[in-house]
Amino acid sequence: MLQLTGIKKRFGTIQVLHGVDLDVRAGEVHALLGENGAGKSTLMKILTGILQPSEGTITIEGETRQFADYDEAIEAGIGIVFQEFSLIPYLTAVENMFLAREIRGPFGLLDRKAMRKRAREILARLEVNVPLDVPIAKLSVAEQQFVEIAKALSLNARILVLDEPTATLTPSEVEHLFKVMRELRKQGVAIIFISHHLEEIFEICDRITVLRDGEYVGDCLVSETDNDRLVEMMVGRRIENSFPEKPGPRPGARVMLECEEVQLRKGGPISDFVLREGEILGFAGLVGSGRTETALAMLGAYPAARCKVMVDGEETRFKEPAEALAHGIGLLPESRKEQGLITSFSILQNISLNNYGKYRKGHWLIDLKKERQDTETAMGQVRVKAQGPMARVDTLSGGNQQKVVIARWLNHQMKVLIFDEPTRGIDVGAKAEIYQLMRAFTAQGYAIIMISSELPEVIGMSDRVCVFRQGGIVATVEGDAINAEEIMTHATTGRVRHVA
Amino acid sequence: MSHNATNTAEDGKQGGGVSLRWVLHSPLALPLIGLIVVSILMGFASENFFSVGNIMNVLRQVSIVAILAVGMTFVILTGGIDLSVGAVMALSGTIAAGLMVNMGLSGWVGLLAGLGVGVGLGIFNGVMVAWGRMPAIIVTLATMGIARGLGLLYSGGYPISGIPSWISWFGIGRIGIVPVPVIAMVIIYALAWVLLQRTPFGRHVYAIGGNELAAKLSGVKTQMVKLTVYAISGLTSAFAALILTGRLMSGQPNAGVGFELDAIAAVVLGGTAIAGGRGLILGTLIGAVLLGILNNGLNLMGINPYLQDVIKGLIILLAIYIGREW
Amino acid sequence: MSHNATNTAEDGKQGGGVSLRWVLHSPLALPLIGLIVVSILMGFASENFFSVGNIMNVLRQVSIVAILAVGMTFVILTGGIDLSVGAVMALSGTIAAGLMVNMGLSGWVGLLAGLGVGVGLGIFNGVMVAWGRMPAIIVTLATMGIARGLGLLYSGGYPISGIPSWISWFGIGRIGIVPVPVIAMVIIYALAWVLLQRTPFGRHVYAIGGNELAAKLSGVKTQMVKLTVYAISGLTSAFAALILTGRLMSGQPNAGVGFELDAIAAVVLGGTAIAGGRGLILGTLIGAVLLGILNNGLNLMGINPYLQDVIKGLIILLAIYIGREW
Amino acid sequence: AQEDGLKIGMTFQEMNNPYFVSMQEALMAAAEDLGAEVVVTDAGHDVAKQISDVEDMLTQGIDILLLNPTDSAGIESAVHMAKAQDVIVVAVDANANGPVDTFVGSKNRDAGYQSCKYLAEAIGGEGEVAILDGIPVVPILERVEGCKAALDEFDGVTLVDTQNGRQDRSVALGVVENMIQSHQNLAGIFSVNDGGAMGALAAIQGSGRDIKLTSVDGAPEAVAAIAEGGPFIETTAQFPRDQVRVGLAMALAQKWGARVVPSEVPIDVSVIDAENAADFSW
């Protein structure tokens, strides 16, 4: 049905795609696999007319096509759910879904009733309940994701591209999405599905195409391959057990951080927990359960109703993250682009951004030499793949960008690091490296809070787990109690503690 | 701002008419409260303030900046800005008057030419911003200088008087007790409201201000929309010129210096985000009237003109400060 | 823009000194080429243009706007804007002169008070923007009105003359053949360069303009940095006032109307992105000199002053258009 | 209007110029003598605002409107409105179209003419001169016209440059510096007002060249500079305070029932140079 042949793409001097082939049939879910920066999103942007290929052809149902822009691709029956959200934050779900293809009534005015009706129908098909009159920005990430999907569905696309749609969804929501995908497949829609979760590939996909560094590696039927083979195709080597060994509890480990009372909203639940030297404390829970907000509140970046935190036995309330940093608490935010990186900066400037205390010359000035040396060391430690420390971070792939944000904390004498969704949108190879790094940090005596929506990750990495529900911690589990069943039970039915 | 600026009408409907709750939750609430508070203060300070005559007076005075602020609202909603509105207004009026007086063309031809000048300069701005991908603040700053210079060159610096007397109707005429400029203002705001709230174009204006890249990816013709938005701003500048010419019965190449700042202040006082994407055209009307009331009230109270500048600045700051998080 | 504007100095080092390649790839290249082209044109058009006397003349004329543009560069780099620079300059000079003349205070006390006024208003702007979370364009617009009003109130609308004659040294003195204002300008630019390129504070300024949220979450004291940036703008306005006062030997409550627009034009002509995060202080200097040369050259050529506005507008558009994608 | 007191409104084209500030001071002093209430507004060179200002003053019930128009044609509708409310309208300094009761103003064309004649004579009837223009409003344009008429009478004098100093000292300073650079033989400059002239004076002094400067207004600073001697040799003084005093008197006369008030009272201008500067003030 759809054939891409010999697609090449270069940005300036960088060759991103070196002749990729992709062959998708009607009524199949086709997985596109590859490490971060392999060129998956770029290929999809070419397919949808957003980027123009330097070379290569697109053939749909035997006809060679060239799309000048996304509109033309839509005409040809192609729809895409972008990796980066493409919703307008202040418009409602309905307005977003019909943006640029509004239903018109008399005099060319908007037919708002018709659009609401259509929107309801599509969302009903997805079996999700999304408020229609609230600006998108106020919806949860999952709700936004479903609006994105609904938007692509509203195009009646015959070829639907889903670029990492599951990265921000919980297991039950993923299940939900899969149900919809199966339904579409039955209707003969061809779906291209991108994900770094291999188990999802095995669950939903029919065929797989693998890319590596912009090269076409091969394709195969899902039924004829297995996890290890796929990983080898993607990475070019075998990846052993991705979670490092848990070192086990340290006797007499010091309490680094004690959270006595955090109340996000007035009248909401109250959370408390302790964090000890050398441990990884997992924060599990459904999306929107308040994990990120709790972490931000501790740093002084979210205006919680109450926030009583003891750092090294001393009560503090940080007014801004800079104060937390001065006390040795740092954050790896959940959204790299919006919250982590200065995209116009080089890798070097991003890494040293909050550490100029160390690179001083004559008290006031930056010691450029030392800054560069340390950056190169840090880049080496986390193995950032880039042309050099002066490369701009917005030319890096997602995984490498994430590593840059992590590297920022390597040169500090930190005590506590909060990793919010550290592996979101990151390929298996890089994931394993990030896990190793986290254990390396704890071995140095750091304590880590890891917020994650991926249950296997929480289970594989955490020494103890706090389970969140409706804005507060409902349970803290450790040892053998850290298992999927236990955590999910608390996350879906646990009772929160309210103020007396 | 935590409220959606674009679907208030619908919220209102759901709430079953205009309930108090709706009013309080609307993004218009704060500008409106500001307007009411300032009006009451002015009413106490000056006995004449609440006379029908004075209210019509204020509205008529407000009309020119209020009409400029319509185009400014469109532009700001897309995340741009138009510093040329005052200068374009002056040029449009000057050329219209010049064609009537010096070239002996009929009044209507002159007025049409004036509209053409406004729209033409608006399109020029729009092309530079949308296709030239240049920052709006600089493009319109340059256009401001160019338009001023052209107006002065054309008229030799002199105001151009001697235009047909019926044109004064646009500036000082009345229908019933309502001045023509006020009626024009109301019609223009109504049209702008329909455009913004009830047409696809309006959605696209908001979308571009909210996230231009996403809008483009969704298939919005962002360049065309931006062009249109600046053209609208040129058009409203020309409408303002028409009223101004009627009020002054002459083409004034120096008119409207600093009006761009008043128009911006009206837009922002009305609750529109300066970064774009959020705001209501009715807010702009409220903002413009608020500014007009400040000018009028401080005059009526006989306050030293220097002190008026200080007071106006402080009240604007206070209004924005209070309105900032709603 | 595909080049990183913040690390040129280092790029230069890597290239092993100032090679031609570096010059062409630097974000300064285009402003510099613009400057050279315009200079050559002016040189052809007017025989006096390249005389040492005229060059010093241009630099001296440029100095005031160039100094205002330093503070403007800091502010714009963080993604803000400061419309109050001209008015703050006028107020600072007026109060300094007033204290010397009317209160009989010594010259130094007056000058210090003037600096205090500038920094004070800068801090006021900064607090409103950083802690009040209000849009910079509105805050500084209001401050502009307030400062103008205060200056006129304080002086009653009269210029204040009769200041100690040694103050004229700041405006018309020379060291060798170089005018004092030019020396002051060079020193201020050198300090600004060090601040922006060689101190943590400078990096944080760029970081805030690049991505404020990310900067904040990674531990940059964003509010403090923003406050400082507006305070610096107030300070440079006060330095400009010092030179202006020396040049005019009086406090002028009306001085500097529209200078904010000249300062913004200088910054943007110098290649700084109006949205912040990218730009070089040396670019601003080039931009200011370019504007000065345009004014000077068009004057020297005896062009009709109205036409000068048009030509200046067109040249600014052209310069930005060419420089836009580099 | 209040029954008891007299209410006077005066609208200025601008109030950040000593010329108009001194008018306002004279008005205040006179009104205090009369026990009248005064409302003053500042149009900031914006006719539209000036019309609004007049509307606001009419709302307050003024009896007398002293009108210093930014533009004669543009202000006409305000004059009609005032007359419709039986307010006495006196135009001060510049005339206004429409049924104005009296116009009290100085002769701007004469002022330009006399200053430039003085300048031409001072440079010995020959040499290059330049005009430092200002904001294009009618009184300023008239001064320039008058100046050109005077210069035309001298065959040896050539007008080599006209630039706009916007009547602003700081702007004028830069513009005149450039003029001096581009015209090596410049012998004289006429500035349309004293504000610009003070900037021009600083530029001339800075250049160290021998260039004569004349101007119009008679502002205290200018008069002081002329008294000192130096490049600034003459200003043609107008009498802002007297214009207001006479204008107010005309209005009062009409208020008291006078039926034959003069429709125009020209106030002479007078040449102020080093000889009489010491004794002159507005």
Ligand SMILES: Nc1ncnc2c1ncn2[C@@H]1O[C@H](COP(=O)(O)OP(=O)(O)OP(=O)(O)O)[C@@H](O)[C@H]1O
């Ligand atoms: N505009 C651009 N300019 C330069 N390089 C780019 C640009 N866009 C993408 N790249 C580069 O192209 C490569 C492929 O990027 P792409 O986003 O397609 O990867 P991906 O496979 O989707 O990775 P991920 O799994 O992280 O989403 C990356 O190395 C990236 O740095």
Ligand SMILES: Nc1ncnc2c1ncn2[C@@H]1O[C@H](COP(=O)(O)OP(=O)(O)OP(=O)(O)O)[C@@H](O)[C@H]1O
């Ligand atoms: N009670 C509530 N009222 C309104 N909004 C809420 C409430 N609880 C959560 N939210 C919304 O849910 C969103 C997600 O919260 P938060 O980011 O803390 O959750 P999380 O568990 O970290 O989930 P994520 O995986 O999305 O990061 C927030 O943006 C917040 O607006």
Ligand SMILES: [Mg+2]
């Ligand atoms: Mg991708």
Ligand SMILES: [Mg+2]
């Ligand atoms: Mg989260």
